[in-house]
Amino acid sequence: MSPDLVTQLKTAGIQPSAQRLAVADYVLTTDAHPSADEVLAQVQGNFPMLSRATVYNTLNLFVEKGLLRQLVLAEGRTVFDPRLGPHHHFIDDETGRIEDVPWDSLRVGDVRGLKGYEVREYMVVMRGRKLGGSRVQGRSANPVKKR
Amino acid sequence: MSPDLVTQLKTAGIQPSAQRLAVADYVLTTDAHPSADEVLAQVQGNFPMLSRATVYNTLNLFVEKGLLRQLVLAEGRTVFDPRLGPHHHFIDDETGRIEDVPWDSLRVGDVRGLKGYEVREYMVVMRGRKLGGSRVQGRSANPVKKR
DNA sequence: TCGATTTCTGGATTAAGTCTAAACTCGAAA
DNA sequence: TTTCGAGTTTAGACTTAATCCAGAAATCGA
Ligand SMILES: [Mn+2]
Ligand SMILES: [Mn+2]
Ligand SMILES: [Zn+2]
Ligand SMILES: [Zn+2]
Numbered sequence: 001m002s003p004d005l006v007t008q009l010k011t012a013g014i015q016p017s018a019q020r021l022a023v024a025d026y027v028l029t030t031d032a033h034p035s036a037d038e039v040l041a042q043v044q045g046n047f048p049m050l051s052r053a054t055v056y057n058t059l060n061l062f063v064e065k066g067l068l069r070q071l072v073l074a075e076g077r078t079v080f081d082p083r084l085g086p087h088h089h090f091i092d093d094e095t096g097r098i099e100d101v102p103w104d105s106l107r108v109g110d111v112r113g114l115k116g117y118e119v120r121e122y123m124v125v126m127r128g129r130k131l132g133g134s135r136v137q138g139r140s141a142n143p144v145k146k147r
Numbered sequence: 148m149s150p151d152l153v154t155q156l157k158t159a160g161i162q163p164s165a166q167r168l169a170v171a172d173y174v175l176t177t178d179a180h181p182s183a184d185e186v187l188a189q190v191q192g193n194f195p196m197l198s199r200a201t202v203y204n205t206l207n208l209f210v211e212k213g214l215l216r217q218l219v220l221a222e223g224r225t226v227f228d229p230r231l232g233p234h235h236h237f238i239d240d241e242t243g244r245i246e247d248v249p250w251d252s253l254r255v256g257d258v259r260g261l262k263g264y265e266v267r268e269y270m271v272v273m274r275g276r277k278l279g280g281s282r283v284q285g286r287s288a289n290p291v292k293k294r
Numbered sequence: 295t296c297g298a299t300t301t302c303t304g305g306a307t308t309a310a311g312t313c314t315a316a317a318c319t320c321g322a323a324a
Numbered sequence: 325t326t327t328c329g330a331g332t333t334t335a336g337a338c339t340t341a342a343t344c345c346a347g348a349a350a351t352c353g354a
Contacts, residue, residue, distance in 0.1 A: 015300075015301080015351090017300090017301065017302085017350090017351090019301080019302070020301090035341090036341080036342080037341080049302095049303095050302090050303095051302065051303045051304070052303090052304090052342095053302075053303060053304075053305095053343085053344090053345095054301085054302055054303070056341095056342065056343075057301085057302080060343095070222070072219060072220065072221055072222050072223075073219065073220075074219055075217070075219050075225065076219075076310090076311085076340090076341080078222065078341080078342090090261075090264055090266070093267065101261065105256075105261065106255060106256045106257075106258060106261075107254075107255075107256035108253060108254070108255050108256065108271060109252075109253045109254035109255065110253075111253060111271065111273060114237075114248065114252065114253075114273075116277065116278050116279055117237055117273065117275055117276070117277060117278060118275045118276040118277075118278055119237070119273045119274070119275040120240065120274055120275035120276070121273070121274050121275070122271055122272060122273040122274070123271070123272055124255060124258065124269055124270070124271050124272075125269060125270055125271075125272050126258060126261075126264065126266045126268070126269040127266070127267055127268050127269065128264055128265045128266040128267035128268070129264070129265040129267070130263065130264060130265075131263050131264060131265055132263055162331070162332080164319090164331090164332065164333085166332080166333070167332090182310090183310080183311080184310080196333095196334095197333090197334095198333065198334045198335070199311095199334090199335090200312085200313090200333075200334060200335075200336090201332085201333055201334070203310095203311065203312075204332085204333080207312095223309090223310075223341090223342085225310080225311085295354100296353100296354095297352105297353095297354100298351100298352080298353085298354105299350105299351080299352075299353095300349105300350080300351070300352085301348105301349080301350070301351080302347105302348080302349070302350085303345105303346100303347090303348075303349090304345105304346105304347100304348105305344105305345090305346100306343105306344080306345075306346105307342100307343080307344065307345090308341105308342085308343070308344085309340100309341095309342090309343100310339100310340090310341090310342105311338105311339085311340090311341105312337105312338080312339070312340100313336105313337080313338070313339090314334105314335105314336090314337080314338090315334100315335105315336105315337105316333105316334090316335095317332100317333080317334075317335105318331105318332080318333070318334090319330105319331085319332070319333090320329100320330100320331095320332100321328105321329100321330100322327100322328090322329095323326105323327085323328080323329105324325100324326085324327075324328090
């Protein structure tokens, strides 16, 4: 859809094919942190002839080219995050949903000054309950915790 | 080996069988963050008749009974951590090795005061290079990053 | 237009982890 | 002692996210 998606891919050195644009249109603009399977399901909605292999290929390519971050925060769920800037993450105990927490909402001490380490990046990972429930509860995506 | 391992298991409500003690003797005392397979390899050293299923059963039991924490920080690696108290983690980019960073070495802002969330636990996850190399480099366990 | 290159695909494969059903252990009752 | 049964252990089957592969399809360049 978006005309600058083409530009964004080209700029990253990626050939903007139809499949890649379809994947990009979802995964580069979503507010969620979808897994590969969720990307597949989502994109196949308006692009039914899309194979699983292509989704994985494309996601890995986007990560490699720096358009996407790959996050592994919870058991058995690798997810993708289009927000490249530094931010923290909150994981809901019940739903498994991952939410972004603005960088500036938490001051972390002198990480870079840690003796013996050259820290390239860091984030605070929080787990707990989301408050202010009552709301429609959102479409709860991840059943989480099968045990 | 340790006589109080028996006590520790009993206290947690776990029958201290030979296999469980062998696993406990390694995983509850290690400074590393081993995966299930690393636990298996390690323990089979002095306890060759130990099955993969028992290792998984035992590790899951220990997690369930609160003797062990399960961490998922990196691609395709679920590891176990016997240090129950709060602490942070540093992950070496090259080796994938996970190191503990003392809780007090980093001051994190008012996490508990975050509006809209009831944070049960949190940690800072750092990635980068370990400095002061030259040393024997330790037995580098995890090749990491196959891509 | 046509060969070369890249992209895409279904199906096979891999590998971490779980599940199952049978075998084994061991203390206590008979 | 024997027997019994609850709990433990095991090999191997199974599940599933992810990768690999080799041919088909699309795209590109001259
Ligand atoms: Mn588990
Ligand atoms: Mn895998
Ligand atoms: Zn994020
Ligand atoms: Zn740790």
